[in-house]
Amino acid sequence: MNETIQKYKSSLTGFWNxxxxxxxxxxxxxxxxxxxxIVAVTFFSTRTALVPLYSNLSPAETGSIKESLDSKGIxxxxxxxxxxxxxxxxxxxxxxxxxxxxxxxxxxSIDYSFFSQNAGFGMTDNxxxxxKLDAMxxxxxxxxxxxxxxxxxxxxxxxPEQGIFVNDQTQQASASIxxxxxxxxxxxxxxxxxxxxxxxxSVPNLPTDNIVIMNQFFEYFELENVNNSSFAGNISSxxxxxxxxxxxxQQQVQSMxxxxxxxxxxxxxxxxxxxxxxxxxxxxxxVPVDEENLExxxxxxxxxxxxxxxxxxxxAGGVPAGEDPADxxxxxxxxxxxxDGDYERIEETMNYEVSRVMKEIVESPYKVRDIGIQVxxxxxxxxxxxxxxxxxxxxxxxxxxxxxxxxxDKESNPDLTPEAIEQxxxxxxxxxxxxxEFTSTNIPAIPWWVYVIGGILLAVIILLIFMIVRxxxxxxxxxxxxxEPVRISIPDVNEEKESETTVRKKQLEKMARDKxxxxxxxxxxxxxxx
Numbered sequence: 108m109n110e111t112i113q114k115y116k117s118s119l120t121g122f123w124n125x126x127x128x129x130x131x132x133x134x135x136x137x138x139x140x141x142x143x144x145i146v147a148v149t150f151f152s153t154r155t156a157l158v159p160l161y162s163n164l165s166p167a168e169t170g171s172i173k174e175s176l177d178s179k180g181i182x183x184x185x186x187x188x189x190x191x192x193x194x195x196x197x198x199x200x201x202x203x204x205x206x207x208x209x210x211x212x213x214x215x216s217i218d219y220s221f222f223s224q225n226a227g228f229g230m231t232d233n234x235x236x237x238x239k240l241d242a243m244x245x246x247x248x249x250x251x252x253x254x255x256x257x258x259x260x261x262x263x264x265x266x267p268e269q270g271i272f273v274n275d276q277t278q279q280a281s282a283s284i285x286x287x288x289x290x291x292x293x294x295x296x297x298x299x300x301x302x303x304x305x306x307x308x309s310v311p312n313l314p315t316d317n318i319v320i321m322n323q324f325f326e327y328f329e330l331e332n333v334n335n336s337s338f339a340g341n342i343s344s345x346x347x348x349x350x351x352x353x354x355x356x357q358q359q360v361q362s363m364x365x366x367x368x369x370x371x372x373x374x375x376x377x378x379x380x381x382x383x384x385x386x387x388x389x390x391x392x393x394v395p396v397d398e399e400n401l402e403x404x405x406x407x408x409x410x411x412x413x414x415x416x417x418x419x420x421x422x423a424g425g426v427p428a429g430e431d432p433a434d435x436x437x438x439x440x441x442x443x444x445x446x447d448g449d450y451e452r453i454e455e456t457m458n459y460e461v462s463r464v465m466k467e468i469v470e471s472p473y474k475v476r477d478i479g480i481q482v483x484x485x486x487x488x489x490x491x492x493x494x495x496x497x498x499x500x501x502x503x504x505x506x507x508x509x510x511x512x513x514x515x516d517k518e519s520n521p522d523l524t525p526e527a528i529e530q531x532x533x534x535x536x537x538x539x540x541x542x543x544e545f546t547s548t549n550i551p552a553i554p555w556w557v558y559v560i561g562g563i564l565l566a567v568i569i570l571l572i573f574m575i576v577r578x579x580x581x582x583x584x585x586x587x588x589x590x591e592p593v594r595i596s597i598p599d600v601n602e603e604k605e606s607e608t609t610v611r612k613k614q615l616e617k618m619a620r621d622k623x624x625x626x627x628x629x630x631x632x633x634x635x636x637x
Contacts, residue, residue, distance in 0.1 A: 130581075133577075133578055137571060143567065147563075156195065157195060158193060158199060159191050159193055160183075160193065160194045162187070162190065166189050168211075169191075173185065175206065175211060181195075182194070240264060240266060243310065247309050248260045248262045251305070251306075254301075254302065255298075256292040256294060258287045259286070260285070260287070261284070263282065264280065264282050265281045266310075267279065267280060278312070279314060281313070282313060283319045284306065286320065286321070286328075287322070287323050288323070291362055291370070293362070294328065300330060302320065302328070303318055323371070324361060326354075326361060345473075348381065348383075349379060352379055356379075356478070359510070361373060368499075371539075374482070374539070375481070376480070376482075377479070377480050378479045380476045380478075381473050381474070381475060381476065382473060382476045388467075389467050391463070391465050391466075392462075392463070392464040392465075392466070393461050396460075403461040403462075407457075407458040408456070408457050410455050411452070413451065414451045415451075475514055476515070478531060479531050479533075480507045480511065481535070482503060482532075482534050482535070483536075484503070484536050485536075485537070489538040492536045495536050500534055500536065503534050504529070504532055511528050511531055
């Protein structure tokens with residue numbers, strides 16, 4: 108065994124010593140990279156992939172789920188600051204069903220199931236009312252979250268105290284709701300109306316006028332007044348129209364700038380001046396059909412021609428006695444100057460038809476006389492206002508100026524210059540210190556170190572391929588440069604000619620070396636014969 112090891116060792120030593128320095132470096136690097144590759148493949152093939160089981164958890168919920176998983180012997184990790192718990196990929200669906208059967212995760216909020224699980228004596232009326240209000244807020248938030256476009260909801264309900272007398276006037280409740288909406292999602296008026304009705308019908312004595320709904324971008328969702336058909340003298344309707352116009356422009360600007368900069372980086376305020384003066388008039392116009400000649404269409408024509416010859420004829424020319432000159436249009440008398448002679452009477456009557464246009468004009472119920480848009484933008488680096496390029500600020504100003512130019516009534520502002528429009532736009536760049544933060548559900552991404560290791564492995568593979576190709580190229584060049592020396596066969600002067608004696612001698616030596624026992628027997632036999 109030792110001889111075999113020594114033989115391989117000497118062979119490897121001889122092979123290593125016959126290599127050049129560059130070949131030694133190449134082989135060393137290849138061996139090292141191969142070991143690293145094997146270690147990396149082994150690590151990733153044996154490592155368990157973890158994915159989120161639940162996200163946006165409270166610390167209490169995370170602790171209860173972690174405790175349950177540890178008791179089952181299931182590998183789990185906590186990330187995202189204690190709000191997300193990770194488990195193996197293949198166990199996600201099974202664990203969700205098992206934890207749901209155990210009542211996990213517990214949201215920490217009280218819902219109506221609390222009363223069935225904790226029903227008993229000893230609870231005061233005040234405690235019951237507090238729990239009931241909390242349960243009502245939780246259930247209402249869950250209902251609102253099921254609406255399309257709503258990711259999360261926070262509900263605050265204020266219930267009036269019940270009077271102790273029957274004739275006490277019933278007070279009304281109020282509700283404030285903050286929605287976390289999907290960025291860029293536009294709610295239709297039917298959805299907003301349904302949301303108001305949902306909240307109003309879920310809480311006793313809660314009219315829609317006492318409900319305030321806004322999103323994380325401070326955009327208010329107003330309930331449209333269905334009685335807006337009459338505008339004259341209705342101040343409430345006029346205010347509703349004004350709010351609707353301002354909200355539409357605000358949402359348009361918010362969506363546009365939010366896509367450009369970020370929805371949590373922009374706050375928009377719009378103020379308008381609306382002219383609700385209405386005018387209704389009727390116009391009866393008579394215009395000629397032929398505007399060039401100022402004539403109408405000839406509907407009928409009458410031509411009368413009279414001639415007379417004899418004594419007692421009237422003098423030629425003029426108007427017959429007893430006729431009004433205004434009525435004798437188209438009548439002509441032609442005759443002689445004396446009493447006797449000839450005369451001729453020609454009468455033409457023409458009836459023309461003109462165009463009669465009757466217009467009933469009712470102008471628009473409102474006109475936008477003036478608009479002011481104020482925009483606050485948070486720079487990419489919140490504490491560094493200069494991090495927002497001036498080109499971006501100029502683009503924002505130009506966008507707002509275009510909206511104002513196309514929205515203002517041209518008759519109310521005939522001399523609307525670019526300088527006047529710029530005075531109606533205010534763009535402020537500052538850090539937002541009071542914006543409300545929501546915990547968003549982060550989709551698990553591939554960790555950065557996976558990309559790093561993948562890049563290293565790819566570089567190792569490329570380097571190995573390069574070194575192998577280069578080593579082969581060098582070997583081919585060395586083989587081409589190496590010339591095998593010409594062997595010259597020189598007969599050995601000491602070589603003896605083989606004879607029968609020498610052949611037997613060699614056979615005996617071989618037998619003694621290979622088969623010593625048989626050689627000893629043969630030797631004893633020869634000695635016995637002698």
